[in-house]
Amino acid sequence: MSLTLEREAAPAHRPPPPPIRARWSRWDIRVSPYLYIAPFFVIFAAFGAYPLGYTLWVSLHDWDLLADEHPFVGLANYRALVADADFWNSVVNTLGIFVIATVPQLLLALWLANLLNRRMRGRTLFRMGVLIPNITSTAAVAIIFGQLFARDFGLVNWLLGLVGVDGFDWRVSRIGSWIAIATMVDWRWTGYNALIYLAAMQAIPRDLYESAAIDGASQARQFWGITVPLLRPTIVFTVIISTIGGLQLFTEPLLFHSGTNPIRGGPLRESQTMTMYMFENAFQPNFNFGYGAAVAWMLFLFIIVASIVNVSFIRRVGRQR
Amino acid sequence: MKVRLWDASRLTYATLVVACLLSIFPIYWMFVVATRSSDAIGQTPPPLTPGGNFGTNAGRLFANPNANFVVGMVNSAFVAICVTVSVVFFCSLAGFAFAKLRFRGRNALLLVIIATMMVPTQLGVIPLYMLMTKLNWNDHLQAVIVPALVTGFGVFLMRQYAAQAVSDELIEAARIDGCSTFRVYWNVVLPALRPAAAVLGLLTFMTIWNDFIWPYAVLSDPENPTVQLSLRALSNGYYQDISQVFAGTAIATLPLLGVFIVFGRQIIGGIMEGAVKA
Numbered sequence: 001m002s003l004t005l006e007r008e009a010a011p012a013h014r015p016p017p018p019p020i021r022a023r024w025s026r027w028d029i030r031v032s033p034y035l036y037i038a039p040f041f042v043i044f045a046a047f048g049a050y051p052l053g054y055t056l057w058v059s060l061h062d063w064d065l066l067a068d069e070h071p072f073v074g075l076a077n078y079r080a081l082v083a084d085a086d087f088w089n090s091v092v093n094t095l096g097i098f099v100i101a102t103v104p105q106l107l108l109a110l111w112l113a114n115l116l117n118r119r120m121r122g123r124t125l126f127r128m129g130v131l132i133p134n135i136t137s138t139a140a141v142a143i144i145f146g147q148l149f150a151r152d153f154g155l156v157n158w159l160l161g162l163v164g165v166d167g168f169d170w171r172v173s174r175i176g177s178w179i180a181i182a183t184m185v186d187w188r189w190t191g192y193n194a195l196i197y198l199a200a201m202q203a204i205p206r207d208l209y210e211s212a213a214i215d216g217a218s219q220a221r222q223f224w225g226i227t228v229p230l231l232r233p234t235i236v237f238t239v240i241i242s243t244i245g246g247l248q249l250f251t252e253p254l255l256f257h258s259g260t261n262p263i264r265g266g267p268l269r270e271s272q273t274m275t276m277y278m279f280e281n282a283f284q285p286n287f288n289f290g291y292g293a294a295v296a297w298m299l300f301l302f303i304i305v306a307s308i309v310n311v312s313f314i315r316r317v318g319r320q321r
Numbered sequence: 322m323k324v325r326l327w328d329a330s331r332l333t334y335a336t337l338v339v340a341c342l343l344s345i346f347p348i349y350w351m352f353v354v355a356t357r358s359s360d361a362i363g364q365t366p367p368p369l370t371p372g373g374n375f376g377t378n379a380g381r382l383f384a385n386p387n388a389n390f391v392v393g394m395v396n397s398a399f400v401a402i403c404v405t406v407s408v409v410f411f412c413s414l415a416g417f418a419f420a421k422l423r424f425r426g427r428n429a430l431l432l433v434i435i436a437t438m439m440v441p442t443q444l445g446v447i448p449l450y451m452l453m454t455k456l457n458w459n460d461h462l463q464a465v466i467v468p469a470l471v472t473g474f475g476v477f478l479m480r481q482y483a484a485q486a487v488s489d490e491l492i493e494a495a496r497i498d499g500c501s502t503f504r505v506y507w508n509v510v511l512p513a514l515r516p517a518a519a520v521l522g523l524l525t526f527m528t529i530w531n532d533f534i535w536p537y538a539v540l541s542d543p544e545n546p547t548v549q550l551s552l553r554a555l556s557n558g559y560y561q562d563i564s565q566v567f568a569g570t571a572i573a574t575l576p577l578l579g580v581f582i583v584f585g586r587q588i589i590g591g592i593m594e595g596a597v598k599a
Binding site for chain 1 (some may be wrong): 328329333334336337340341343344347348350351354362363365366367375411412414415417418419422423424427430434437439441442443444445446447449450452453457467470471472473476483501502505519526529530531533534537538540541549552553556557561563567570573574577578580581583585586589592593594
């Protein structure tokens with residue numbers, strides 16, 4: 001025992017120990033990169049990945065905020081959720097608002113980008129003009145548009161009145177509140193997506209258009225035949241981002257419905273989204289973490305499925321062209 | 322002929338002008354309502370030009386005990402500045418490591434970071450809330466600061482910029498002069514990253530200033546809101562003092578509007594560059 005220790009302590013031929021400075025420098029080169037990237041992974045693990053994963057665990061329990069014990073109940077929360085009409089109502093609302101917001105938004109953005117992709121005066125001014133809605137907060141947008149879509153004294157109803165349509169109560173109509181909320185989303189995000197498309201359009205070599213023009217292709221044909229196919233990766237990217245963001249819609253409908261119980265998204269849950277339903281169950285007024293967590297995981301699955309469906313749809317449309 | 326094809330036609334200009342007007346009108350109208358009395362909103366036709374009532378509206382707003390608007394503005398400024406400084410520092414540090422330092426697992430770890438940008442972490446809000454309860458951070462500002470200290474988007478943006486903007490020779494030269502890795506970052510890399518760092522800082526500041534869902538979940542004490550929560554408190558209820566609410570949204574939007582007017586070109590450049598690289 002003591003013999004081995006001695007042998008380890010005094011090896012026969014050992015190079016002289018490097019000076020401290022050199023040793024420190026070697027350590028610096030080897031360890032620094034990991035040190036520099038570590039903060040992201042620590043923060044993401046603690047406040048991103050762990051909570052999302054732990055949501056699954058919570059969803060398998062009867063986890064009431066005020067109860068002392070949280071018994072394991074397996075899939076009971078999910079079973080209850082599948083039979084819960086209010087949950088499916090929130091699913092329909094989320095998907096409905098998503099479709100009527102995202103489809104026009106991305107088409108409009110594509111069109112706007114095509115217009116911005118020309119030689120013109122005041123380029124920066126036009127780009128700033130279409131991007132400016134994006135700097136306002138979702139809360140501010142919801143407040144402003146809430147007033148624009150007000151039943152009494154709302155500008156939208158006033159404009160409708162000018163063409164002879166009677167005042168409409170946007171908040172208590174399901175499709176009406178969907179349209180109002182989709183308008184808020186589109187107003188805030190269309191210009192942003194247009195700039196993303198514009199960036200990708202500028203990377204397309206112009207010779208492609210020139211040869212197409214020589215072959216007599218019209219501008220519309222060039223747009224659908226060259227621009228859109230070459231933009232496909234960018235379109236897929238924006239569709240994924242819009243799906244992830246759109247299915248988590250929360251602030252706009254919450255602030256659109258002010259009153260005693262805005263988290264329900266209107267008196268008859270006309271535009272309660274899935275995230276709102278999660279909040280209603282997990283926080284005020286229900287404080288049932290387990291059930292809310294089950295909603296969160298269902299929403300997570302919906303996001304994955306919807307992203308896959310949307311992307312394969314875009315791919316197929318692109319191939320047919 | 323070649324050239325004419327790419328010139329904007331009159332119709333293009335006209336359409337873009339309409340698009341810009343539609344973009345600007347709600348913001349303009351917010352200022353109209355914010356400067357009018359609440360009665361004026363009920364007039365037919367509705368008022369479309371600013372009035373002179375902004376002072377009294379803002380006075381009512383600042384005195385409103387339910388909104389705690391001034392506290393909200395100060396809190397939001399504090400949170401946004403803390404997060405912005407931290408995000409710029411940690412993301413540029415990590416971006417430098419990914420772009421310019423050699424280490425095992427570099428590419429795989431970068432892919433992990435890109436993948437995390439797609440994870441809807443918002444859905445982890447329930448355990449995150451439980452975690453904050455355990456740390457006793459509920460209703461305290463660190464609950465909204467700490468989770469945002471460094472972002473995958475920022476790391477990726479800074480990596481892309483560092484890869485092309487910082488020359489390897491410069492780093493080598495600094496090393497031969499005996500600089501430690503951190504000194505290389507601080508004296509050589511960070512100055513070269515300034516344009517991208519500015520864009521990241523602006524985008525981060527705007528995102529945090531406007532953030533709603535997580536502050537809404539974790540800062541339930543109405544005495545200690547962020548500015549967006551103040552706006553929510555103002556607008557929530559059966560009776561709304563519309564001109565006061567709009568004075569609030571106008572004041573809460575002004576800082577970002579100022580930033581946008583001064584740095585709009587850089588912000589647009591950042592969004593478009595990020596798009597091409599992603």
